[in-house]
Amino acid sequence: MDDDHYSLAVPFYDLWHEDGHVPLIRELLPPLLKGVRRSVMEIGAGTGLITRVILQETPAEVYAVEPSSGMRSVLVNRLAEDREALSRVTVLPCGGLEAEADEPVEAVVMISVLQSFDAAQRADLWRVLRRQLEPGGLLLFNWRERATPEPGEPEIVGSYRVGRHTYEIAGQVLAVAGESVKARYVYRVKQRGVVISEDEVLSESHWPARERLVAELEGAGFARDGAPDGMEAWRLPK
Ligand SMILES: C[S@@+](CC[C@H](N)C(=O)[O-])C[C@H]1O[C@@H](n2cnc3c(N)ncnc32)[C@H](O)[C@@H]1O
Structure with missing residues (x-):
């Protein structure tokens, strides 16, 4: 890939x-x-x-x-x-x-x-x-x-403690067309509430x-x- x-x-x-x-x-x-x-x-x-x-x-x-x-x-x-x-x-x-x-x-x-x-x-x-x-x-x-998702605002979909840091995932549906869903995920690492690392992933998935x-x-x-x-x-x- x-x-x-x-x-x-x-x-x-x-x-x-x-x-x-x-x-x-x-x-x-x-x-x-x-x-x-x-x-x-x-x-x-x-x-x-x-x-x-x-x-x-x-x-x-x-x-x-x-x-x-x-x-x-x-x-x-x-x-x-x-x-x-x-x-x-x-x-x-x-x-x-x-x-x-x-x-x-x-x-x-x-x-x-x-x-x-x-x-x-x-x-x-x-x-x-x-x-x-x-x-x-x-x-x-x-x-x-599954119900067809609706485009919306980012939501925290997971938050995990790893030592002194928090690993947090935010997900957001951007667009839906037929069986295909475009979404945005943001992967953050936080230290005492402050973001020390952040990556964005755009994805497309298909739900027949x-x-x-x-x-x-x-x-x-x-x-x-x-x-x-x-x-x-x-x-x-x-
Ligand atoms: C949500 S993960 C599931 C991984 C594992 N099956 C599990 O349940 O933990 C989806 C996986 O499918 C792989 N993947 C994406 N496109 C693929 C393709 N065309 N052929 C095979 N694997 C693919 C991704 O790289 C990823 O590792």
């Missing part, structure tokens, strides 16, 4: 997401991974918070796909703390559309990444994932219908309606499997 806007957010990532989707995924993902034994491709592995869940819950080899060099640095350093993890995880420094496993995988896991793909890219993504999965392969991702997502996946040859609220499980035919 040339434009590694994630790198500015990396120091804040685990603080914010350990307080967000990650604890819920730790509950919802393990039962869906039951029976997966040989291989998993994780799209958008980030700093490895979910990679760790996959490693704990399966004996599988993992291909961790992560385009951001900043996120990948944390991921590899996390793996380096655990010899077994280092031997089981291959980190692919590319985006999901370029991902290639050496052999077709049993399952693909994609947590909080789908929104990075616009509608045209999603069409390519389903084709790529279909090719990466073995017959009968399982696609797992988190997804929830359920019917559209279902039509895309069915059109790409996937069939829906059972999953709890908040997760989606889809399978290829055998």
Whole structure:
């Protein structure tokens, strides 16, 4: 990824997401991974918070796909703390559309990444994932219908103490067009209330309606499997 806007957010990532989707995924993902034994491709592995869940819950080899060099640095350093993890995880420094496993995988896991793909890219993504999965392969991702956000003022969306400093994240919806949302995030470090570091990240994310997502996946040859609220499980035919 040339434009590694994630790198500015990396120091804040685990603080914010350990307080967000990650604890819920730790509950919802393990039962869906039951029976997966040989291989998993994780799209958008980030700093490895979910990679760790996959490693704990399966004996599988993992291909961790992560385009951001900043996120990948944390991921590899996390793996380096655990010899077994280092031997089981291959980190692919590319985006999901370029991902290639050496052999077709049993399952693909994609947590909080789908929104990075616009509608045209999603069409390519389903084709790529279909090719990466073995017959009968399982696609797992988190997804929830959400109300269309409204453009508004910046709001503090996270604030964490790190020693004597406070790490603070402010988020603001700038514009909404169809399924796409433009937002601005400001990542600040404060010392005794005074800002000592500040970075702005502009992002665009894409939130397809359920019917559209279902039509895309069915059109790409996937069939829906059972999953709890908040997760989606889809399978290829055998
Ligand atoms: C919100 S983070 C989620 C990270 C991890 N899955 C988790 O739940 O902690 C989104 C991740 O997707 C990655 N990403 C963005 N665009 C991507 C793409 N086209 N292909 C694969 N990953 C992508 C980002 O670099 C980032 O690490």
